[in-house]
Amino acid sequence: MKRILSVLVVILFLSQPAVAEQPFPQDTIKTGQGDLVITFIGHGTLVFTFQGTTVHIDPFMQLADYTALPKASLIFLTHHHRDHLDLPALNEVRTPDTMVVMTKTCSETVTGGIVMANGEKLIINGITVEAVPAYNLVHRRDTGELFHPKGIGNGYILTFADKRIYIAGDTENTPEMKALKDIDIAFLPMNLPYTMTPEMVADAARAFQPKILYPYHYGETDLNQVALLLQSAPVEVRIRPMK
Incomplete structure (x- = not known):
């Protein structure tokens, strides 16, 4: 019941304008080597900010004034759709020293950087990165x-010290997702009809049991549903304004 009330309180903030006002909400996660913000x-x-490294995930100009955001040490692009690959936003936070990690399809638009295929694992700027298939x-x-055919999009697991963070990208509850291990924090999409229903999110979360689940990219989906579906699971559901 406490978890459901927490969700209801946070939902009060969801009526904010589409372009969020800065500064944005933040959570601080303790790791064995300092705070991850x-x-x-x-x-x-x-x-994500950790030990002086700033990591941007799918920067999107419609959401923020990127001239006011910190420059990127790393940028991750999950796939090529315009709300994930936005060149003006990317170029605003990119510097000559920024590493861009992307899919092969994204590389047809973005010059430079590293292309990761599904299943690849690299260490970049001291961060272990794993590319997880993202598809419908x-x-x-x-x-x-399919809205997102297999083999085109990536989710990413980023390891900051002793914390493994899974950013799923646009995907459904795939076998690869459900087989994940030792995930501390997961960001799972719930924007219909393009990705998962609350039932799919709950199915995946029960399978790989992240310690903390943030529904994100959730559109008009009823957020109460996923909290109710997971109320007896060993997963903490945290709702933040990620419409």
């Missing part, structure tokens, strides 16, 4: 094509 920009867009199993366009 998570900044919730909105939609599928996040910023069920939801399709009117043409019958």
Whole structure:
């Protein structure tokens, strides 16, 4: 019941304008090597700050004044859709020293950087990075094509000291997701019809049991549903303004 009330309190903030006001909400996560600060920009867009390294996930100009945000040490692009690959936002926080990690399809638009395929694992700027397949199993366009076909999009597991953070990208509850191990924090999308229903999110969370689950990129989905579905699971559901 306490978890459900927490969700209801946070939902009061969800009526804010589409372009969020800065500064943005933040959570601080303790690691064995100092604090990891998570900044919730909105939609599928996040910023992580750890030991002087600033990591941008899918920067999106519609959500923020990127001239006022810190420059990026690392930028991760999950896939090429315009709300995830936004060149003006990317170029605003990119410097000559910024490393951009992306999919092959993103590399057709973004010059430089590192292309990671599904399943690859690298260490970049001291951060272990694992690319997890991100794709649909069920939801399709009117043409019958999946919104996100297999092999094109990435989720990423980023390891900051002793904390493993999974940013799923646009995906459903795939076998690869459900087989993940030792995930401390997971960001799972819930924007219909493109990604997961609350039932799919709950199914995945029960399978790989992240310690903390942040629904993100959730559109108009009823956030109460996922909290109710997971109220007996060993997963802490945290709701932040990530519409």
